[in-house]
Amino acid sequence: MKALYIASSGMAAQERNVEVISNNIANMRTTGYKRARAEFQDLLYQQYRQAGATTSENGTMAPVALEVGSGVRTAATPRIMSQGTVAPTEKELDVAVRGEGYFMVDMPDGRTGYTRDGSFERSADGQLVTVDGHAIQPGITIPGNANSVHISADGIVEAYLDNDTIPTQIGQLQLARFVNKAGLASAGNNLFVETASSGPAQVGTPNADGMGDLLQAYLESSNVNSVTEIADLIAAQRAYEMNARVISGADEMMQATSQLR
Structure with missing residues (x-):
């Protein structure tokens, strides 16, 4: 089931996000430190039907595509080079x-x-x-x-x-x-x-x-804002938990399917 691998990529991405945030917090008192931020990109999509594909003998076309993504990845961790106090x-x-x-x-x-x-x-x-x-x-x-x-x-x-x-x-x-x-x-x-x-x-x-x-x-001083970092940390934790729930849900679905067999 692809949901397992999609959700696992989300967990891996949020784990990297937490690592970046933790490094920012660790360097709150580091002279001249510039905070970093994790940026993400979605992965390749599997297309089952393209937008504009013919859907009948009369030549009608699909207005939207039917596609499923493969998850997410950490694309970059750029530094925010703003002036510190x-x-x-x-x-x-x-x-x-x-x-x-x-x-x-x-x-x-x-x-x-x-x-x-x-x-x-x-x-x-x-x-x-x-x-x-x-x-x-x-x-x-x-x-x-x-x-x-x-x-x-x-x-x-x-x-x-x-x-x-x-x-x-x-x-x-x-x-x-x-x-x-x-x-x-x-x-x-x-x-x-x-x-x-x-x-x-x-x-x-x-x-x-x-x-x-x-x-x-x-x-x-460092340009790290403690309030911003804590808010980002909470958001990353919640995203990680949601991806973990997806894995748990996919596992339950697979278990139900195996019991039917």
């Missing part, structure tokens, strides 16, 4: 992007990673790095005699050295943007990597050419 941290090396753009990071395998997580640190040699120790592109080194660091909205990094009252510019942060940012591939550790679908990175200066501006001593 920007919250103050009171830490001078924390930087939030307000608007378009990603920080560029040197990954261990030589690739460039892209992130919205601006919780930067200073390495042993003064280099500006991520919490995992990956250097920021372009490289910025904070002198050892720097008393404080100032990062402007357009990415200019300045440091007050020794007893100087005038800051010294030590670098310029840059951002990258993409034609299709939803096409970026997740690499873990709050990093994305470029793909053929995302298009090449367009590098520019913050607060110019459509790039977002920077906020020092702020971080971007």
